[in-house]
Amino acid sequence: MREDTRVVVVVGGGVLGVSAAVHLLRAGVGDVTLVERDTVAQATSGAGAGFVDPWAAGSASGSGAEEIALANYGIEFYRELHELRPESPYRRRGCLWMAWTEDDWPYVERWLTEGPPDACAVEPDEIERLTSGVVRASGVFRGVLRPSSAQISAERATKALAELFVAEGGTLKERMPLERLVVRGDRVTGVETAHGALDADVVVVAAGAWTNQVLAPLGVQLPYAPLVVSRIVTEPLGIPDTLPLLFLKADASGLPKSLWIREEEGGLMYGTNYDAPVRDSLLDGDLPERYDGFDLEGVLDVQRDAAKLTNAIPALGEYRNFRVRHGAPCYTTDGRALVGAVGDVEGLYVAAGCNEQGVTHGPGFGKVLADTIATGASELADIGVWNPLRFGDEPKSAREVAAAL
Numbered sequence: 001m002r003e004d005t006r007v008v009v010v011v012g013g014g015v016l017g018v019s020a021a022v023h024l025l026r027a028g029v030g031d032v033t034l035v036e037r038d039t040v041a042q043a044t045s046g047a048g049a050g051f052v053d054p055w056a057a058g059s060a061s062g063s064g065a066e067e068i069a070l071a072n073y074g075i076e077f078y079r080e081l082h083e084l085r086p087e088s089p090y091r092r093r094g095c096l097w098m099a100w101t102e103d104d105w106p107y108v109e110r111w112l113t114e115g116p117p118d119a120c121a122v123e124p125d126e127i128e129r130l131t132s133g134v135v136r137a138s139g140v141f142r143g144v145l146r147p148s149s150a151q152i153s154a155e156r157a158t159k160a161l162a163e164l165f166v167a168e169g170g171t172l173k174e175r176m177p178l179e180r181l182v183v184r185g186d187r188v189t190g191v192e193t194a195h196g197a198l199d200a201d202v203v204v205v206a207a208g209a210w211t212n213q214v215l216a217p218l219g220v221q222l223p224y225a226p227l228v229v230s231r232i233v234t235e236p237l238g239i240p241d242t243l244p245l246l247f248l249k250a251d252a253s254g255l256p257k258s259l260w261i262r263e264e265e266g267g268l269m270y271g272t273n274y275d276a277p278v279r280d281s282l283l284d285g286d287l288p289e290r291y292d293g294f295d296l297e298g299v300l301d302v303q304r305d306a307a308k309l310t311n312a313i314p315a316l317g318e319y320r321n322f323r324v325r326h327g328a329p330c331y332t333t334d335g336r337a338l339v340g341a342v343g344d345v346e347g348l349y350v351a352a353g354c355n356e357q358g359v360t361h362g363p364g365f366g367k368v369l370a371d372t373i374a375t376g377a378s379e380l381a382d383i384g385v386w387n388p389l390r391f392g393d394e395p396k397s398a399r400e401v402a403a404a405l
Helices: 015-026 065-084 102-113 124-130 154-167 208-218 297-309 358-375 398-404
Strands: 006-011 030-035 095-099 120-122 142-146 150-152 171-173 178-184 187-193 196-199 202-205 229-234 245-249 259-264 267-271 322-327 338-341 348-352
Touching: 006 015, 006 187, 015 030, 015 154, 015 202, 015 348, 015 358, 030 154, 065 150, 065 154, 065 358, 095 102, 095 124, 102 120, 102 142, 102 245, 120 124, 124 142, 150 154, 154 171, 178 208, 187 202, 202 208, 208 348, 229 297, 259 297, 267 297, 338 358, 348 358
Parallel strands: 006 030, 006 202, 030 171, 095 245, 202 348
Antiparallel strands: 095 142, 120 142, 178 187, 187 196, 229 267, 229 322, 245 259, 259 267, 338 348
16 A cells, blocks of 8 residues: 555545545555535435446446446445444345336347346246245336345445544544635645635545535536435335335336335335426525425426336335435436546646446446555556546536536
C-alpha cells in the first residue's frame, strides 16, 4: 500500500462518499476526513432498496463490462463488510425477475438471454417454491433467476461502513454543512464549512442531488437529473428472510416500471418509479434540506397499482401499517455515472449520477477513484468511461436530462 502525506476531504455521507473515504484511506492516500451536513445515510442512501446485482448484464442502458466488474466487486465487498461489522446484514439469495403475463415475458427474458452465465429460467411452480409461497404459481407466467445477486440494508451498510472508516483511522464530521470549495489558481486547497475551514490537497464531492450546488461557484454543472423515489415498508407479515429479491413486470397493471420487492424485518419493502408530479419536483434546482417532506401522491399511486397484483403476491393486499422513505437518485442520459476529475481544477474529483445503482456500484467506484488518486489508474476498471465532463455542453439542465431519459 502506498503511503503519502496528502490531506483529503470527502463531501457527502451517502454510500458513494463513504465508500470513497474508506478506499482512499486504505489506498494510503493520506489523512482522510469525511464531512456530512446531516448524518450518514440520511438522504438517498437511507432509502436504498439494498439490491446488489450485475444490472448491466441484460440492462438496456449504456453500461457494460466496467459496471459488471463494479457489481461483482460490490457483492464481495458487502460480504466482507458483514464479516467485519455483523450489524450490516448481507444475504445472497439471488434475484428473481417475473413476468405477470405472457405479454410481459419478452422484457423479463432478456435478463436470461443477456444475463450472467448462471441465470436460468424458472417455471411458476418453482417460483412458488423458491419464494416459500410468497409468490403464487397461479399468478405469474414465468421467471428468470440470477443466483449470484445479494441484498443488504443500504442504510445499515452505509452506517457500518462509516464506523469502519473511523475505526481504521479516518475522521468523520457529521452535522457540518459545506459552505464552499476553496480554489486558488488552478487547484483546490480545501473547503469552508459552517463550523470552520478544512485545508485539503484533494477534495471528492459525493453530495448526491446537491453536487451541482457545490460545484456551481466554479462554473461547473454536471448533466444529471435528480428524480424522487419512495420505498414502502410494511409491518411484519411473516415474510421469510430466505426470499430472493423480486422484480415483477406487469404492464397491464398500470405500473410504469417493474415492481421490486424484498423482505425487511418480516415484512415487505417494495416500490417502483411512478409518474406523479412529485417525481420531477427537484428538476429546477429547488432542493430541500431533507427528503422527508415530499408529498405522498406517488406512494399512493404505487399502492393502488400494487394492490392489483395480489393474485401473484397476496401479501401486497394484507398489510395495514407502513412507513415510507424518500430518496432522489440522480440519472444520466447514457445510464453511466459521473466519476472522476472535474475540469481543470487540480485535486478536485466527483462521484455522482448513480442511476439508482449507487448501492451496487458504490464500493467499486470508491476503489476505482481511490486507486486513480493514489496511483493514476485502477486495475478494477478504467475511470475514463465515467468522465464527468464527457457530455460537453449538452444537455444543459436537469430538466433536459430528464426529458432525454
